[in-house]
Amino acid sequence: MKNLKIPGDFRGQALVEIILALPILLLFVAGISQLAVTFLCYVQFEHACGEAARQYAAGTINKDALGSRIANNLGNLSGYFDIGSLDIRIQTPSNNAEKALDKVRHSISYFPFVPHYEGYEWSISIKVHPPFLFKLIFPNGITFRTVMQVYRYPT
Amino acid sequence: MRVIGGKQMAFQKLRDFNQNPLGQVLLATLLFCFVFIALFLGLYKSGQAYIVKEETRRAVNLTSLTGGAVYANGLQLVREANIVIMGSAAFDAAVIAQSIGEALLAPPPLDVAAVALAAEKADPHSRNPAQDIFAAVFGVDTPAGIGAYPALIAGQAYLTANENSLSLPPYNAYNYETAKDIDAVAPNMALRFRHADEFLPDNNVAPYSLMHNGVRHYFYSDQVESADNPRHPKQMRVKKFSSSEFAGWWVRREKGGLDDGGAGNLSGQNPFSKVTGIGLLKKYLHQFKLDITDRDDPPCHSFTTLGNMKVKTGAQDKSLYEVGEVRVETKGISAWDTGKPFQIYLVKVNIDAFPVLRQSLQTLRNIPVLNNILQSSDILNGL
Numbered sequence: 093m094k095n096l097k098i099p100g101d102f103r104g105q106a107l108v109e110i111i112l113a114l115p116i117l118l119l120f121v122a123g124i125s126q127l128a129v130t131f132l133c134y135v136q137f138e139h140a141c142g143e144a145a146r147q148y149a150a151g152t153i154n155k156d157a158l159g160s161r162i163a164n165n166l167g168n169l170s171g172y173f174d175i176g177s178l179d180i181r182i183q184t185p186s187n188n189a190e191k192a193l194d195k196v197r198h199s200i201s202y203f204p205f206v207p208h209y210e211g212y213e214w215s216i217s218i219k220v221h222p223p224f225l226f227k228l229i230f231p232n233g234i235t236f237r238t239v240m241q242v243y244r245y246p247t
Numbered sequence: 248m249r250v251i252g253g254k255q256m257a258f259q260k261l262r263d264f265n266q267n268p269l270g271q272v273l274l275a276t277l278l279f280c281f282v283f284i285a286l287f288l289g290l291y292k293s294g295q296a297y298i299v300k301e302e303t304r305r306a307v308n309l310t311s312l313t314g315g316a317v318y319a320n321g322l323q324l325v326r327e328a329n330i331v332i333m334g335s336a337a338f339d340a341a342v343i344a345q346s347i348g349e350a351l352l353a354p355p356p357l358d359v360a361a362v363a364l365a366a367e368k369a370d371p372h373s374r375n376p377a378q379d380i381f382a383a384v385f386g387v388d389t390p391a392g393i394g395a396y397p398a399l400i401a402g403q404a405y406l407t408a409n410e411n412s413l414s415l416p417p418y419n420a421y422n423y424e425t426a427k428d429i430d431a432v433a434p435n436m437a438l439r440f441r442h443a444d445e446f447l448p449d450n451n452v453a454p455y456s457l458m459h460n461g462v463r464h465y466f467y468s469d470q471v472e473s474a475d476n477p478r479h480p481k482q483m484r485v486k487k488f489s490s491s492e493f494a495g496w497w498v499r500r501e502k503g504g505l506d507d508g509g510a511g512n513l514s515g516q517n518p519f520s521k522v523t524g525i526g527l528l529k530k531y532l533h534q535f536k537l538d539i540t541d542r543d544d545p546p547c548h549s550f551t552t553l554g555n556m557k558v559k560t561g562a563q564d565k566s567l568y569e570v571g572e573v574r575v576e577t578k579g580i581s582a583w584d585t586g587k588p589f590q591i592y593l594v595k596v597n598i599d600a601f602p603v604l605r606q607s608l609q610t611l612r613n614i615p616v617l618n619n620i621l622q623s624s625d626i627l628n629g630l
Contacts, residue, residue: 113279120283124290131294135301142305149312150592190406207323209316213410238302241410242309243403245319245589 119225126223130234133172133220137236140165141216149244155182155212162216174233177219182212185241211243299558300567306411307554307571308593314404314419314550315573319589321385321396321436322548322580328381329538329582335374336537343369363531370535378440378536385438387539392435397421401434404552413554414566420551425459425496425543437542443535447525455483455498458544464493471498478592482545497545538581548575551596572596 144161147153153161163175185191200208217237222230264270346369350362381387386394401419408417421430422437430437439461449456453465466485474482474497487495541548551572557564576590 120286124283124286127287127290128294131290131298134298138298138301138305142301142308145305145309146312146593149309149316185406185410187406187409189402190410193403193406205327207320207327209320211313211316239410239412240305240309241313241407243313243316243407245316245323245591 122223123225126225129169129172130220130222130226133169133222134236136166136169137173137218137220138238140167141214141238141240145214145240145242149211149242151244151246158214162218172220172222174219174221177217177235179217181215183215183239185213207245209243209245211241213239213241215239296558296567299556300569302412303554303556303567303569304571306408306413306556307417307552307569309411310404310408310413310417310554311550311552311571311573311593312591313407314400314552315575315591317400317403318436318548318550318573319575319577319591321400322575322577322589323585324396325381325385325436325438325539325580326582326585328377328385329580330585331377332374332381332538333582335377338373339371342371345369367534374537381539382440385539386435387438388440391429391433392421392437392542393433394435397434397436400436400550404550408552408554412556414557417555418553420553422542422547422549423551424549425547437546437548438539439542440536441538441540442533443537444529444532447529447532450525451501454501456501456544457485457493457496457498459493459496460542463544465501466491466498496543497547499545541580546576546580549573549594550575570596 140162143165144153144158147161148155148158159178159180162180163170163173163178166173166175185194197208197210200206201210215237216239217235219233219235221227221233226234265274343366347362347365350358350365382389382394384395386392386397400421404419405416409415418432419434420426420432421435423431425437442461445461449463451463451465453467455466455468455471456463457466458464470486470489470491471483472486473480474484476482482497483500484495484497485491485493549572551570553568553570555566555568557566559565572594573591574594576592578584578587
């Protein structure tokens with residue numbers, strides 16, 4: 093019986109295939125992990141803002157200390173953030189009723205002995221320098237933005 | 248000869264293509280891409296949901312804190328209102344004292360009925376207009392505690408929820424720990440008018456008590472347990488799994504109560520209970536309405552928000568629910584407490600401490616829409 097033999101030498105084929113596929117595989121894995129890191133950065137930013145607002149509401153900080161407190165609250169992920177780009181703006185509420193209430197609160201604050209609660213609506217933004225793969229897509233970084241409003245009773 | 252159709256021909260070609268190495272590599276690459284795209288999409292969707300969950304938690308907490316701030320502001324206004332009421336009450340008391348002075352100084356025996364009648368007749372009721380105005384403003388002794396200021400608390404919470412991107416309207420609960428029926432959802436500040444008889448001590452023998460709507464209820468040591476509250480480690484509450492209608496409510500330690508008394512142990516007597524006629528005096532004094540005070544003792548002022556935010560998952564919108572509760576604490580809201588500070592802080596919602604609410608919620612779970620809300624929120628912690 094005649095032996096059937098496939099012509100050519102196939103030794104090392106698997107190795108070559110792995111070598112070719114590995115960079116792509118690593119690229120995908122890195123992409124997934126970096127996407128996760130970017131999401132984590134956003135969640136951490138939201139959490140940091142919320143925590144700072146809670147501290148403001150509790151009376152432990154004033155409105156001027158909000159920025160430094162947000163920067164502190166970024167924790168281990170602060171390396172990804174451009175702290176210098178942190179921008180906090182007090183904005184007027186979007187709702188007309190809220191605007192009217194703001195005016196009333198402002199007027200009442202001039203009367204002695206009449207208590208009034210106080211607070212702000214902040215628009216906060218910060219730039220994030222994502223890991224290297226995302227940097228290729230977003231060379232100038234990604235800007236995270238959030239809006240939050242809280243009032244406090246001055247204690 | 249067999250005739251092969253167009254469709255079969257295409258399959259045959261595909262099969263042939265897959266049997267050569269190029270086809271196999273292409274197929275493997277397609278599978279590989281599919282797996283990673285699925286992974287990317289899954290991560291993106293779950294990441295988005297997680298972000299919305301965090302945003303919802305933050306928005307609900309800030310809305311609750313805002314509600315708490317407005318609430319505390321209202322309680323401070325109540326203190327100032329009490330200055331006006333007690334000023335008027337002091338004037339009324341002076342007029343009454345002047346008119347009954349002669350009857351009191353008359354030679355014995357003292358005609359108590361005549362003195363009481365004279366006092367009633369002499370009362371100028373100058374405190375009444377202030378009481379009526381403040382009752383409407385703060386919702387004191389009104390149906391379900393509805394008033395202008397509680398409406399402001401609800402309104403401000405609504406507007407803040409809107410600014411914090413919560414879906415509207417948010418559902419708020421007011422002092423639900425000590426609320427009964429509609430009181431839990433109708434905007435109210437858990438206030439009532441104090442009556443003159445409350446300044447007289449009760450003749451009790453039990454070591455713990457609570458007051459609700461002006462009626463004091465007593466409990467023995469074996470009917471209470473630790474409230475398990477890190478802020479107030481010594482705080483006790485009525486046993487949460489007891490059959491009492493006040494199960495889970497906080498209690499106050501009585502100074503005159505017996506420390507080791509068990510249910511049914513009535514051997515000890517408060518010395519004050521021996522004073523005869525105290526019941527009659529209390530009944531008489533009850534008609535004199537004074538300042539605004541807490542509906543409950545120990546006081547309970549809390550504001551809870553159940554909010555939701557929508558997230559798009561696939562073709563449909565899903566709502567993520569979160570619940571936040573703020574407690575407002577201070578040492579009294581009387582006129583003489585004006586300078587005392589407030590503590591406004593977030594607390595973990597602990598529905599399971601209140602069997603009545605737990606049972607209601609378990610009934611609600613049978614309704615599909617409400618069950619979805621309860622399932623996706625933190626409100627069922629511990630249930």
